[in-house]
Amino acid sequence: MTPSTTPRSLTADDLRAGLASxxxxxxxxxxxxxxxxxxxxxxxxxxxxxxxxxHREELAEHLDADVVLVCRSGQRAGQAERALAEAGLPGLAVLSGGITAWERAGAPVDRGRERWDMERQVRLVAGSLVLIGALGSFAVPGMQLLSAFVGGGLAFAAVSNTCAMGVLLSRMPWNRTPSFDPRRAVARLADRSR
Structure with a gap:
C-alpha cells in the first residue's frame, strides 16, 4: 500500500470537538x-x-483509523503517520501545530516535571558544537571542520525533514523516564484497541 503524502490535519478546536464526542x-x-x-x-x-x-507493523495491527498523532509542532507526528501508512494503516490524523497549538488554544494539559523539549536541546547542542569548532580553530588548526560538519547536518535535517541529533538526544538518560517501557506501551495500546 502506498503511504499518503500529506497527513490529514486537525486543528486544536477540531480535536477538542472530537474528544467531546x-x-x-x-x-x-x-x-x-x-x-x-x-x-x-x-x-x-x-x-x-x-x-x-x-514497532509500526505491530501497532498497525492494533490501531484503527480513528487515531490522532501528536508531537510538539506536527513534524514528528507527520513522520509517524508516514511510518504507520507504510505498515498498512493510512489516513491517520495529525494535530496541526502539535501540543504547542493545543496549549495556545487553552485546551487542557496534564503537567509533570518540566523538561526542555527536543528542539531546544538540539539548538543547544548544535550551537555549542559550532561555537566550540569556531573558537577552537584559533588554537587547533582544522577545528572549524566541526562547525562545517554540524552546519551540513542541520542543512540535511531541514531538507530531509529528519534530525539525527534529535534521535540521538532522545536516547539520552535525561530524556528517558524510569517508568517508560516500549513493549509495555505497545501492549497497552493493543489491549485498548476498539
Whole structure:
C-alpha cells in the first residue's frame, strides 16, 4: 500500500470537538517520554517516534483509523503517520501545530516535571558544537571542520525533514523516564484497541 503524502490535519478546536464526542479518537503522542511527562493531552498514549518506527507493523495491527498523532509542532507526528501508512494503516490524523497549538488554544494539559523539549536541546547542542569548532580553530588548526560538519547536518535535517541529533538526544538518560517501557506501551495500546 502506498503511504499518503500529506497527513490529514486537525486543528486544536477540531480535536477538542472530537474528544467531546461520543466516539473520541485515540491520541498517540510520539514525543520523547521526558517531553510527554512534562506536558501532554489528557488520555493520550506515549509511543516515541523511534519506538513507533521499530514497532509500526505491530501497532498497525492494533490501531484503527480513528487515531490522532501528536508531537510538539506536527513534524514528528507527520513522520509517524508516514511510518504507520507504510505498515498498512493510512489516513491517520495529525494535530496541526502539535501540543504547542493545543496549549495556545487553552485546551487542557496534564503537567509533570518540566523538561526542555527536543528542539531546544538540539539548538543547544548544535550551537555549542559550532561555537566550540569556531573558537577552537584559533588554537587547533582544522577545528572549524566541526562547525562545517554540524552546519551540513542541520542543512540535511531541514531538507530531509529528519534530525539525527534529535534521535540521538532522545536516547539520552535525561530524556528517558524510569517508568517508560516500549513493549509495555505497545501492549497497552493493543489491549485498548476498539
Amino acid at each position: 461520543g466516539t473520541p479518537p485515540r491520541l498517540l503522542d510520539v514525543r520523547s517520554p521526558a517531553e510527554f511527562e512534562a506536558a501532554h493531552i489528557p488520555g493520550s498514549h506515549n509511543v516515541p517516534l523511534d519506538v513507533l518506527r521499530e
